[in-house]
Amino acid sequence: MGFEVSLRMSDQQAQMELSGDLDASSAGKFKEMVELAATRAPKRLVLMMSELRYMASAGLRVLIFAKQKMGTAAEIFLVGAQEGVLQTVMLTGFDRSIVLLDELPDTLAWNG
């Protein structure tokens, strides 16, 4: 299944919808979107993951890149990740630096 990513931005928040399979052949697309979002220096990166079926280490490296690019003060949220993706995030300790949520809370809901 192909990988798709879309972005919408407000002053404070970059929100992306990810779907399909995120592997080394598609991670470049995700990285480009992160670079684009980082130019607006958002305080939060919210990644909607419920339609993402698969994520390889190439996806994890983009998350490291996002944190480096957006600065340590910027928070990253993963929302609704499927079990396999979640296992990978936790196995590699990324859950210590990233907030994992089942659903998008009202405080982060899009109001732009």
Place this chain on the structure above:
Amino acid sequence: MEARTESFPGTLDSLRAIGAFTLQAAAEAGIGAHASYRLRLAVDEVATNIIIHGYTEAGRTGQLILSVYTSRDSLLIEIEDTGAPYDVESRRLPTEEELARPLEERPVGGLGLFLVAQSVDAFHHESVGPKNRTILAIHYHQAQQERGEST
């Protein structure tokens, strides 16, 4: 043991087809969703390493030949390539301390191999002559235990 073999070009465009091949093998062997995901992840990470380091960065071209073997106890996937030899033993996996660090302080290397080691029940790699061979295995009884625990 029965075998099924398929050949894929050594480019990143092949990863999707390699993933589909692996998931089909897992489905035919009757292993559950969690173990299937782990196997696909391990095969994908190994294939990515071969394509990037063994072929592209080494200026070589070639194929990845994947073979599936099923026995009473295990599902094995063998990946054969003719890329630059890859010394698994010399690769350092991230330590517990590194995995606990904030993302921005993380080394980016070693994550793929770490996931391979964590995802399958057995992992073997060897280079003989011009060929490299990697074997990944899922043991049925461990996959079944996982399924039992998750229900």
